Amino acid sequence: EAxxxxxxxxxxxxxxxxxxxxxxxxxxHEYMSWYRQDPGLGLRQIYYSMxxxxxxxxDVPEGxxxxxxxxRNFPLxxxxxxxxxxxxxxxxxxxxxxxGGYEQYFGPGTRLTVT
Amino acid sequence: xxxxTQLGSHVSVSEGxxxxxxxxxxxxxxxxxxxxxxxxxxxxxxxxxxxxxxxxVKGINGFEAEFKKSETxxxxxxxxxxxxxxxxxxxxxxxxxxxFYFGTxxxxxxxx
Numbered sequence: 026e027a028x029x030x031x032x033x034x035x036x037x038x039x040x041x042x043x044x045x046x047x048x049x050x051x052x053x054h055e056y057m058s059w060y061r062q063d064p065g066l067g068l069r070q071i072y073y074s075m076x077x078x079x080x081x082x083x084d085v086p087e088g089x090x091x092x093x094x095x096x097r098n099f100p101l102x103x104x105x106x107x108x109x110x111x112x113x114x115x116x117x118x119x120x121x122x123x124x125g126g127y128e129q130y131f132g133p134g135t136r137l138t139v140t
Numbered sequence: 141x142x143x144x145t146q147l148g149s150h151v152s153v154s155e156g157x158x159x160x161x162x163x164x165x166x167x168x169x170x171x172x173x174x175x176x177x178x179x180x181x182x183x184x185x186x187x188x189x190x191x192x193x194x195x196x197v198k199g200i201n202g203f204e205a206e207f208k209k210s211e212t213x214x215x216x217x218x219x220x221x222x223x224x225x226x227x228x229x230x231x232x233x234x235x236x237x238x239x240f241y242f243g244t245x246x247x248x249x250x251x252x
Contacts, residue, residue, distance in 0.1 A: 029183075056238065058240070060242075065149070065244060066244060067146075067230060067242040067243050067244040067245050068184075068230065068232075068242040069242070070239060070240055070241070070242075073238055073239065075238060081238070083239060083240075084239075084241070115183055115184070117183075117184075121237070121238070126172040126189065126191035126192075126234075126237060127237075128174075128186040128189065129184075129186070129240070131176075131183030131184045131185070132183055133182065133183050134181075134182075134183055
């Protein structure tokens with residue numbers, strides 16, 4: 026089954042404790058992206074990747090890191106989480122063949138709470 | 141600067157009534173435009189998209205949207221609401237194909 030998986034689905038952590046949220050897709054998509062969803066703000070793009078070793082900042086990259094060492098994986102790293110990073114996080118992937126307009130396939134989400 | 145605006149954070153319609161969810165974007169150049177739906181405790185899934193082909197776009201579950209360049213709008217409609225349409229709807233735009241901007245969402249309630 027074609028899908029985007031995220032782990033963990035739920036995470037409660039404390040301020041300053043490094044964490045990684047994994048994202049994996051099995052559709053051989055070039056493009057992957059991370060979003061956070063907050064009430065009243067919709068989804069905001071954190072980072073995206075056009076292909077292996079190619080990443081760029083989205084709208085709200087502060088406090089986050091990413092890496093794209095393999096085409097299927099795009100982990101989101103919070104090196105020193107703070108309470109304002111409490112949010113619902115989504116990973117998404119899509120084909121990218123030199124132009125845009127492709128459907129993004131979203132993972133099920135990771136609910137992160139930082140105390 | 142906000143690139144996409146969804147008017148109305150909550151919309152309620154009666155079952156069988158017309159659904160109209162509004163989306164306006166800020167750009168002089170027509171972007172790629174999308175409508176996504178999010179059911180409770182799930183990720184987003186695509187309803188439909190505009191990519192400079194036909195201005196009237198048909199999507200899944202009976203939804204459609206019309207791109208109006210003069211109004212910079214991409215409103216989502218469905219002629220007859222069903223209980224299963226209750227969900228959160230997001231309009232999204234992309235100008236470059238790699239950065240995406242989502243609206244703040246519209247929660248649709250369908251009244252039996």
